[in-house]
Amino acid sequence: MFEKIKKSWHRKTTRAKAKRVLSNQPIHNEGVVNLHCLDTDNVGDLFCAPHNYFDKLNNTGVDLRDYYVTHDNRNEHYLNDLLQKQLIVGGGGLLNRNAFQFAIDLFEHLADRGKKTVLWGLGHNSKNTFEFGKITAYSTDVSKFGLVGTRDYSMPGEYVPCVSCMHELFDKSYEVTDEIGIIFHRDTIQKNDLVNKFADYPCTSNTTNLEELLNFIGSKESLITDSYHAMYWSMLLGKKVAVVPNSSKFYDFKYKPVFTNFESALSDLKNAEAYSGILEECRTLNTGFYEKVGNYLNL
Incomplete structure (x- = not known):
């Protein structure tokens, strides 16, 4: 007190x-x-x-x-x-x-x-x-x-x-090695039950450094995330993205991800679209x- x-x-x-x-x-x-x-x-x-x-x-x-x-x-x-x-x-x-x-x-x-x-x-x-x-x-x-x-x-x-988007790391070439990756917000990564739900998939969070996070994104075909910048950076790299929104901020980016929740994210991800040209724009x-x-x- x-x-x-x-x-x-x-x-x-x-x-x-x-x-x-x-x-x-x-x-x-x-x-x-x-x-x-x-x-x-x-x-x-x-x-x-x-x-x-x-x-x-x-x-x-x-x-x-x-x-x-x-x-x-x-x-x-x-x-x-x-x-x-x-x-x-x-x-x-x-x-x-x-x-x-x-x-x-x-x-x-x-x-x-x-x-x-x-x-x-x-x-x-x-x-x-x-x-x-x-x-x-x-x-x-x-x-x-x-x-x-x-x-x-x-x-x-x-x-x-x-x-x-101006960071030079977006100019790198990334080899895709996994179909799906999960990027948790720093608050969500502390929820063990939720993290365990996706134990079969590669996971990281927005608490890592930029190079590691972009390497993670670059190596995936599709991403599920509740981090705004993970969504944004995934789209810059031409990935399919399903977002679990925790704030109003996700809804006003020019290009739309699939909006979902952690229970339905894996099935909803198939409806996501990969955009091209966003980085340059x-x-x-x-x-x-x-x-x-x-x-x-x-x-």
Whole structure:
């Protein structure tokens, strides 16, 4: 109980400080910082940000939750970055998600104050099952930001799929050795009963490194997954995909997987379609958007 109260107090005080500092101090637009969920335990979150792929954005990555982290003065550096630098926010499922809403609200407030801000490859990520396939509005008004590219095909903003398509590992040739593979989300991989259900099939999770995961995908003809980026990367490599959705984010990619559940996934997988040309399309959209970002931010 004491730890719960302590965390609640810490959350309130760090949020109050962030609001106060970003409301009362002057802002500038010098340099750039790329804010995303820099999560080393989720390979999709780790590689969904443009600072990984464009030279002029090297070494600009910052975890958008660092307003909360007080050790090593990380929250001080974070607030200074937000005050001084131009912002690139994304990618990842940062919208319509309570865990990220405070940070998104900070960025919107700064945009209102004249902060030059780019949204790049963001998407909605509601865990409310009643909203799956039914999202029609974002949790923030994206028109308030200077340049907007979202990974959701039917939503506001220019369509810009996840920038991870730019990774050089997608240029490799992969030999198919298995018909079916299973890729679990980091939460699902901990459910032993579920994992055991697929004991006869090669399995991995989105907690592995990118090279290992793409090697796994590349060696399969078809994939079953509840990870967004496993779905996306499988489609980039021309695989058939059946998705077990755990969030609204799966429903707004331009190309559709087969939607299923873990009980029916193996039988539903036969209805999945392998698309071609997605990698090239996604790369073209991201390189075109980068040119717009460069012009807008004077990179």
